[in-house]
Amino acid sequence: MAHTTIGYTSDKLTPTELKKINRTRIYQYMYSAKQVSKQELANALELSLPTVTQSLTHFIDRGLVEKGGVYASTGGRKAQTYRCNSLAHVAIGVEVLKEGAEIAAVDLCGAILKEGSFSLSFENTDRYYQQLGAWIDQFAAGLPYPPQKLLGVCVALQGLVSADGETIIFSELLKSTGVKRSAYQKYISLPCSLIHDTEAAALAETWHKPDIINAIYLTLNRNFGGTLIINGQVHKGRELSSSATIEHMCLSPDGPLCYCGKRGCIETFCSADSLRSTAQMELPEFFDRVHTSDPRCSKIWRGYLHNLALAIDNIRMVVDCDFILGGFLLHFMNSSDIDLLCRYVREQCAFDTSSFTLKLSQYGNKSPKLGAAISLIDRFINQI
Ligand SMILES: [Zn+2]
Numbered sequence: 282m283a284h285t286t287i288g289y290t291s292d293k294l295t296p297t298e299l300k301k302i303n304r305t306r307i308y309q310y311m312y313s314a315k316q317v318s319k320q321e322l323a324n325a326l327e328l329s330l331p332t333v334t335q336s337l338t339h340f341i342d343r344g345l346v347e348k349g350g351v352y353a354s355t356g357g358r359k360a361q362t363y364r365c366n367s368l369a370h371v372a373i374g375v376e377v378l379k380e381g382a383e384i385a386a387v388d389l390c391g392a393i394l395k396e397g398s399f400s401l402s403f404e405n406t407d408r409y410y411q412q413l414g415a416w417i418d419q420f421a422a423g424l425p426y427p428p429q430k431l432l433g434v435c436v437a438l439q440g441l442v443s444a445d446g447e448t449i450i451f452s453e454l455l456k457s458t459g460v461k462r463s464a465y466q467k468y469i470s471l472p473c474s475l476i477h478d479t480e481a482a483a484l485a486e487t488w489h490k491p492d493i494i495n496a497i498y499l500t501l502n503r504n505f506g507g508t509l510i511i512n513g514q515v516h517k518g519r520e521l522s523s524s525a526t527i528e529h530m531c532l533s534p535d536g537p538l539c540y541c542g543k544r545g546c547i548e549t550f551c552s553a554d555s556l557r558s559t560a561q562m563e564l565p566e567f568f569d570r571v572h573t574s575d576p577r578c579s580k581i582w583r584g585y586l587h588n589l590a591l592a593i594d595n596i597r598m599v600v601d602c603d604f605i606l607g608g609f610l611l612h613f614m615n616s617s618d619i620d621l622l623c624r625y626v627r628e629q630c631a632f633d634t635s636s637f638t639l640k641l642s643q644y645g646n647k648s649p650k651l652g653a654a655i656s657l658i659d660r661f662i663n664q665i
Pocket residue numbers: 528529530539540541542543546548
């Protein structure tokens with residue numbers, strides 16, 4: 282979870298403002314600590330016990346906090362513990378793809394409660410948004426939670442979203458450039474927001490994982506994607522909603538034409554679509570052949586990994602950080618493939634980086650819808 286840092290001087294705040302800030306700090310601390318006693322809260326946040334008690338009562342009355350177990354006694358009274366109620370609110374994440382849509386209801390701790398999919402081919406028409414909205418509404422109505430418990434719907438899509446979240450500013454893949462958030466909201470009853478799918482996937486992989494601080498998340502999907510994570514948060518660009526346009530870095534100016542209009546982008550060498558097009562066969566068959574040492578397919582695969590290593594090396598020359606690999610292709614790759622890719626990255630680098638390794642995605646193709654829901658949870662926790 283990425284916390285908003287709250288800097289304040291208590292003598293400049295009104296009692297109401299101070300109370301709200303302390304409540305936020307208490308909730309966020311409890312959220313991270315999972316289970317905590319009043320005394321621990323008071324000690325950790327340097328608050329008085331009455332302040333802690335008052336805030337806990339406020340949260341318990343609203344169903345946001347519940348009693349946990351008691352700590353084993355060390356002689357005195359056993360200490361009652363408290364924890365956040367993960368089912369106090371639920372967020373809905375949706376992934377819109379060309380060939381269909383995926384949906385998940387996620388609790389406040391990021392656990393998927395219910396999932397679904399819809400084989401509705403994307404088209405940028407009012408009729409499509411109406412059908413999608415009806416399906417999302419039906420899914421929400423089928424959840425065992427009243428509407429006031431639902432934080433909203435966040436739609437992850439293959440496109441860049443403006444900083445204010447209102448406009449899709451580039452989506453050649455879904456032919457949606459210029460489409461407004463209102464097109465989706467029109468037929469969705471709950472509040473709806475939009476997010477770039479790669480950014481959502483990165484959020485799912487890095488959220489609430491203290492070991493991931495600075496990282497590049499690369500998705501090997503039909504289309505390539507990449508996002509920069511700084512201090513545990515997806516880096517937001519100035520003009521684009523995130524810095525997730527790594528796929529359009531140029532690997533070779535004479536390379537194949539990319540859908541963005543340029544030539545030789547990483548997309549044209551490292552996306553699953555580019556691999557399938559080079560192999561001229563479907564990927565399950567291709568990887569069967571690679572893993573049974575078919576000479577032609579093995580050569581194509583080594584060429585692909587070399588290009589991916591080149592892309593990773595280029596990125597490393599700007600930011601030396603963890604690399605997380607995710608996406609559809611990962612399902613076909615075994616540990617030897619990952620080892621080979623790491624070896625190529627080390628060989629590609631001008632410096633000795635013998636310790637270079639890759640982290641692998643934890644959530645696979647669920648990452649975009651999970652991350653979309655998590656974006657709503659993160660906002661809720663930071664604004665509580
Ligand atoms: Zn491009």
